[in-house]
Amino acid sequence: MVNSFKREQLKVYFICGTQDFKTSDNSLEAALNCIETALKAGITMFQFREKGTGSLNGAAKVDFAKKAQALCKAYKVPFIMNDDMDLAEELEVDGVHIGQDDDPIEEVRCRFPNKIIGLSVHSPEEFAASRVDLADYIGVGPVYGTQSKDDAKAPIGLEGIATLRKTAGSMPIVAIGGITVDNAVAIVQHGADGVSIITAITHADDIEDAVKQLQEN
Numbered sequence: 161m162v163n164s165f166k167r168e169q170l171k172v173y174f175i176c177g178t179q180d181f182k183t184s185d186n187s188l189e190a191a192l193n194c195i196e197t198a199l200k201a202g203i204t205m206f207q208f209r210e211k212g213t214g215s216l217n218g219a220a221k222v223d224f225a226k227k228a229q230a231l232c233k234a235y236k237v238p239f240i241m242n243d244d245m246d247l248a249e250e251l252e253v254d255g256v257h258i259g260q261d262d263d264p265i266e267e268v269r270c271r272f273p274n275k276i277i278g279l280s281v282h283s284p285e286e287f288a289a290s291r292v293d294l295a296d297y298i299g300v301g302p303v304y305g306t307q308s309k310d311d312a313k314a315p316i317g318l319e320g321i322a323t324l325r326k327t328a329g330s331m332p333i334v335a336i337g338g339i340t341v342d343n344a345v346a347i348v349q350h351g352a353d354g355v356s357i358i359t360a361i362t363h364a365d366d367i368e369d370a371v372k373q374l375q376e377n
Contacts, residue, residue, distance in 0.1 A: 163255070165276045165296045167332040169238055170354030172374045174203040175336075177210035178224065180362045188216075188224055195228055198361050199235040201371035204354070206232050207257055209242035225251060238276060245271060257299065260286060269294040278334070282313050283320075284327040292331065299356060300324050302337020303347055318350045325351025341373040348377045 176195065178187040195206065208228055210221050225241075229251055232239040240255045241248035245263055248256045255276025258268055265279055269291075279295040281287045292298060304315050316324075321335055335347045336356035344355045355374065364370035 163274050163276050163296070164238070165255070167297070167353045169205045170297060170332055170334040170352075171204045171377070172202065172371060173205040173207065173334050173354055173356040174198050174361055174371075175207040175209050175242070175356055175358050176362055177208065177212075177215055179210070179212050179215040180358055182214055187214075188220075191224070192227055192231070194362055194367060196231050197367045198371055199231055199237055201368040202375055203237060203361075203371055205238045205240060207240040207242050207356070208253075210244075211242060222247065222250075229253065240276065240278065248272070248275075255296070260290070265291050265294045280336075281324065281328075282316065284323060287324065287327050292328070295331075297332035297334060297353075298324075298328060299334050299336050300352065301335050301356075303335050304338025304343070318346055321347055321350040321352055341370055344374055344377045 176191060178191045181187040181190040208225055210216055210224065216224055225247060229239045238254040240257050241253045242257050243262050256268060256272060257278035258265060259280040268277060276296050278297050278299050279290060279292060281290060281298045281300055300321060302315050303317065303321060325333060332353050333351065334354045334356050335352040339347060339355045339357050340360050347355055361367055361370055
């Protein structure tokens, strides 16, 4: 694939949407402030995931996406769209991430021939059954239990990461699910190129410090 993807961009991969700031009086403002703080601190990739209970729709979602994308452009960090292919096309994003139950990767690669594409993979069996050759990286997990996704599958643990590393060979892997600044080191040691985080940043008392600790893995 011809795009700007580098596996190093998976190192600190931040994912969020306004639904991750439900406790705030203004979840949109809180989300944008958090995103910019994380960008300043050094996240290496950002995924816009406006999905689930309490998330924005329609024009409000588009407006939020444009503002988040502008921040990513300002800090030269790839802006990845989760699942919403129409909005991804409208905004000409840097890449997209899809799950096993989203649009087929064959269609997504045809639609976005030069964009970064990430594919969620839960097991060696899913890896074998998927057109991973059409993806730039795979998202593996959940490593641990997570409250960020209502439809999360069973945790695969550190051994699951190690097993998928063997299965995937040299393919870039980013781990996701229940990852914190305390367990990220072990995940990388078991074969992940980086970690995807949501609450480790959105719920952090000190976002800058959390990002910097994740960078040290």
